[in-house]
Amino acid sequence: MDPAKFSVQFQEPQLRRLHDLVEVGDPIVTTDLDAPSVRRRLREVEVLVTSWGCPPLTTERLADAPRLRAIFHCAGTVRTFVTDEVWRRGILVTNAADENAIPVAEFTLAAVIFAGKKAPFLAQDARRFRADWSFGSSRGELTNRGRTIGVVGFSRVGRRVVDRLRSLEVDVLVADPYADPAAVRALGARLVPLPELLPRCDVLTLHVPALPSTHHLIGAPELALLRDGTTVINTARGAVLDTAALERECVQGRLDAILDVTEPEPLPSSSLLYDLPNVMITPHIAGSLGSETRRMSESALDELERYLSGQPPRAAVTPDDFMVSA
Numbered sequence: 001m002d003p004a005k006f007s008v009q010f011q012e013p014q015l016r017r018l019h020d021l022v023e024v025g026d027p028i029v030t031t032d033l034d035a036p037s038v039r040r041r042l043r044e045v046e047v048l049v050t051s052w053g054c055p056p057l058t059t060e061r062l063a064d065a066p067r068l069r070a071i072f073h074c075a076g077t078v079r080t081f082v083t084d085e086v087w088r089r090g091i092l093v094t095n096a097a098d099e100n101a102i103p104v105a106e107f108t109l110a111a112v113i114f115a116g117k118k119a120p121f122l123a124q125d126a127r128r129f130r131a132d133w134s135f136g137s138s139r140g141e142l143t144n145r146g147r148t149i150g151v152v153g154f155s156r157v158g159r160r161v162v163d164r165l166r167s168l169e170v171d172v173l174v175a176d177p178y179a180d181p182a183a184v185r186a187l188g189a190r191l192v193p194l195p196e197l198l199p200r201c202d203v204l205t206l207h208v209p210a211l212p213s214t215h216h217l218i219g220a221p222e223l224a225l226l227r228d229g230t231t232v233i234n235t236a237r238g239a240v241l242d243t244a245a246l247e248r249e250c251v252q253g254r255l256d257a258i259l260d261v262t263e264p265e266p267l268p269s270s271s272l273l274y275d276l277p278n279v280m281i282t283p284h285i286a287g288s289l290g291s292e293t294r295r296m297s298e299s300a301l302d303e304l305e306r307y308l309s310g311q312p313p314r315a316a317v318t319p320d321d322f323m324v325s326a
Contacts, residue, residue: 073300118140122139150175175194
C-alpha cells in the first residue's frame with residue numbers, strides 16, 4: 001500500500017495488533033513489488049495486507065509469492081489490483097467495503113437533509129444577497145417532512161442510507177433490479193422500477209457501482225423524468241450519471257445537484273457546474289478518510305485473526321462479485 005496511507009491506517013494500536021498476530025518482515029510496507037528486496041520477501045509471504053496504492057498482482061509478481069494464501073484489503077474495491085491469476089490460484093481475498101460504506105451513508109444522509117432545506121444553494125445565495133435575507137423564499141418550500149427520497153441501488157451504502165432515512169419523516173422509494181423486496185420493506189421503504197421512482201422523488205440519491213451496465217444509468221431521459229426542483233445526489237461513482245446532461249438541467253435551474261463524485265474526476269476547470277448557484281461539489285470526501293480509515297484496518301485485522309484461527313471470512317470477495325459490485 002501507499003506509505004502515506006499506511007501511516008494513517010496503521011497507527012500504534014493497529015501496528016501492535018498486527019505484530020501480535022503475525023511475523024512482520026522488512027520492508028513492512030511498499031508499493032514496489034518488483035524491487036529485489038521485496039521480491040525476496042514475497043517468497044516467504046503467506047498473507048498480504050493491502051490498501052490504496054497496491055500495484056496489480058500480475059502472474060509474474062505472484063510467481064514470486066508461491067506461499068501466498070490470503071489477501072486482506074483495508075479499503076473497498078479490489079478491482080485495481082486483483083487479477084485472474086489471483087482467482088486461478090484460489091487465494092482468499094477480503095475487503096473492507098462494508099466499513100467504507102458507513103461514512104458514505106453518513107455523508108449522504110447529511111446531503112439529503114441539506115437538500116430538503118436547500119442549504120448548500122442558499123449558502124451561495126447569501127454571498128450575493130448580504131443585506132436582505134428574504135432570498136430564502138426564492139428556493140421554494142424548505143422542509144424535509146413529507147419528502148419522497150428516491151434511492152437508486154440497494155447496495156452496501158444504499159441499504160445504510162435507507163436505514164438512516166428512518167430518522168426522518170420521509171417516504172423512501174428504492175430502485176434496484178437485484179434487491180430483495182422483503183429486505184427493502186423491512187427498512188420501511190418500497191421497491192419500485194426506476195421509471196416509476198424518478199417522477200415521484202424530491203431527492204434522488206445514487207448508490208450503484210460503476211459497471212458497463214450502469215454507465216450513464218441516469219442520463220438525459222432519466223433526468224427529464226425528475227420534477228422541477230429535484231436535487232440529484234451522487235456519492236457513488238461519477239460514471240453512473242451523465243455529467244453533460246446534468247449540466248444542461250442545472251444551467252436551466254430546473255434541477256439542483258450535490259456531487260461528491262464526477263465524470264471526469266476532477267471536472268475540467270471550464271465546467272459550468274463549478275459556478276452554478278444550485279450545485280454543490282465536494283472533492284470525493286464521502287468515503288473513509290483520516291481516522292475513518294482505521295475502521296477499515298481493524299476490519300482487515302479481524303479477517304486476519306479469523307484466518308489464523310481457521311474461521312471463515314466475513315467479507316470474502318469472489319470472481320462473481322465483480323459482476324455486480326464496485
